[in-house]
Amino acid sequence: MYFTRSDVGNAPKDKRSGEKVKIHEVSDKALPIIYASSLAEERIKHEIREANHNIYKKGFSVDVSILYRGSKPIVYRILAVYEIIDLPDDE
Numbered sequence: 001m002y003f004t005r006s007d008v009g010n011a012p013k014d015k016r017s018g019e020k021v022k023i024h025e026v027s028d029k030a031l032p033i034i035y036a037s038s039l040a041e042e043r044i045k046h047e048i049r050e051a052n053h054n055i056y057k058k059g060f061s062v063d064v065s066i067l068y069r070g071s072k073p074i075v076y077r078i079l080a081v082y083e084i085i086d087l088p089d090d091e
Helices: 038-049
Strands: 002-005 016-023 027-035 058-069 072-086
Touching (some): 027 038, 038 058
Parallel strands (some): 027 072
Antiparallel strands (some): 058 072
């Protein structure tokens, strides 16, 4: 998972945040996220707010559940964050 839009503010639990991410294994389209776990939200928000790195150059290994409308994915629910990795620079 990687970010296409981030937000420093907190979202109410189980409500859409102002953030969007891509998970190519599911969809090529960026979708909004919901934090289903406060621990997952804290870890990601730490990377957005406090880390001295560009959030758009980070990849996140996560557990997600996907909410669908019909057969179309519409939102990712972030359940857990396992690893944060540096993405290679595109050239």
